[in-house]
Amino acid sequence: VRVEGDYRYELGEMGSTLNYMAEEIVRSNQIKDDFISSISHELRTPLTSIKGWSETLDSGGYDPDETRIGMGIISKETERLIGLVEELLDFSKLQQNEMKLTMAHVELKELLKEIVLNVWAKAELKKVQLRLDADGDSFPVYGDANRLKQVFLNIVDNAIKFSHESSVIVLHVVREDGWVRTAVQDSGIGIDEENLKRVKDRFFQVNTQGGGTGLGLAITQQLVELHEGELNMTSELGVGTTVSVKLPLLEEESKSREEISGEK
Ligand code: ADP
Numbered sequence: 526v527r528v529e530g531d532y533r534y535e536l537g538e539m540g541s542t543l544n545y546m547a548e549e550i551v552r553s554n555q556i557k558d559d560f561i562s563s564i565s566h567e568l569r570t571p572l573t574s575i576k577g578w579s580e581t582l583d584s585g586g587y588d589p590d591e592t593r594i595g596m597g598i599i600s601k602e603t604e605r606l607i608g609l610v611e612e613l614l615d616f617s618k619l620q621q622n623e624m625k626l627t628m629a630h631v632e633l634k635e636l637l638k639e640i641v642l643n644v645w646a647k648a649e650l651k652k653v654q655l656r657l658d659a660d661g662d663s664f665p666v667y668g669d670a671n672r673l674k675q676v677f678l679n680i681v682d683n684a685i686k687f688s689h690e691s692s693v694i695v696l697h698v699v700r701e702d703g704w705v706r707t708a709v710q711d712s713g714i715g716i717d718e719e720n721l722k723r724v725k726d727r728f729f730q731v732n733t734q735g736g737g738t739g740l741g742l743a744i745t746q747q748l749v750e751l752h753e754g755e756l757n758m759t760s761e762l763g764v765g766t767t768v769s770v771k772l773p774l775l776e777e778e779s780k781s782r783e784e785i786s787g788e789k
């Protein structure tokens with residue numbers, strides 16, 4: 526959409542509404558342009574590396590160690606591309622209301638233990654410690670296990686990415702009046718008040734240098750909402766961030782119904 530010339534005319538209040546709408550259109554166009562440029566960059570970086578290494582290895586004469594390193598990089602970068610494309614596909618499915626959930630009884634504490642194991646190596650690289658602090662043993666929810674894993678992986682991934690070396694990330698889980706609340710608390714770089722308001726918007730990143738698409742939290746929030754839950758973030762610049770996810774607690778009676786599963 527191109528907005529040119531003087532669109533304000535002499536329309537009084539309506540003029541200022543039009544003015545506001547036009548500015549919003551210009552702003553959202555700018556956000557999309559920035560997104561296309563950042564996603565192109567995100568796609569090009571791994572492709573360049575894959576191309577470089579495959580050409581190098583193809584030219585021959587490398588010892589097994591060098592070949593292994595090259596193959597490892599090709600495989601890691603390919604994984605990164607697959608992750609990016611999956612993120613784009615998920616985003617588009619959510620936008621079009623086409624995300625299907627396979628619902629079943631999920632034990633959240635077990636799922637969080639898996640998440641911790643999953644990101645262990647990444648956390649080790651940064652000497653970041655992960656602690657699961659569960660107030661009890663049983664936190665049953667009704668949800669799509671894979672999508673819930675995606676929700677918590679994204680939150681914990683961000684917590685590691687924006688943590689300082691040798692800090693601690695705590696995953697608190699508590700039952701709260703019919704809800705299970707999980708809070709992922711880091712003591713990383715934090716987010717200032719202005720940026721915190723926009724951080725869950727699609728495409729938004731505080732700083733584009735760390736890579737990513739700015740879609741992670743937008744997808745995460747929508748997945749939580751599809752589970753009839755809530756996602757909230759609190760943060761203080763230089764102090765740290767806490768992302769909490771509330772999901773409806775699966776009551777004992779419904780849990781003991783014959784094995785619940787199905788599509789939502
Ligand atoms: P991306 O997929 O690019 O990481 P997200 O939607 O997951 O995008 O996050 C958007 C932005 O929110 C990040 O680029 C970062 O600036 C900020 N952010 C998210 N989580 C944290 C955190 N735990 N600490 C500090 N900043 C964060």
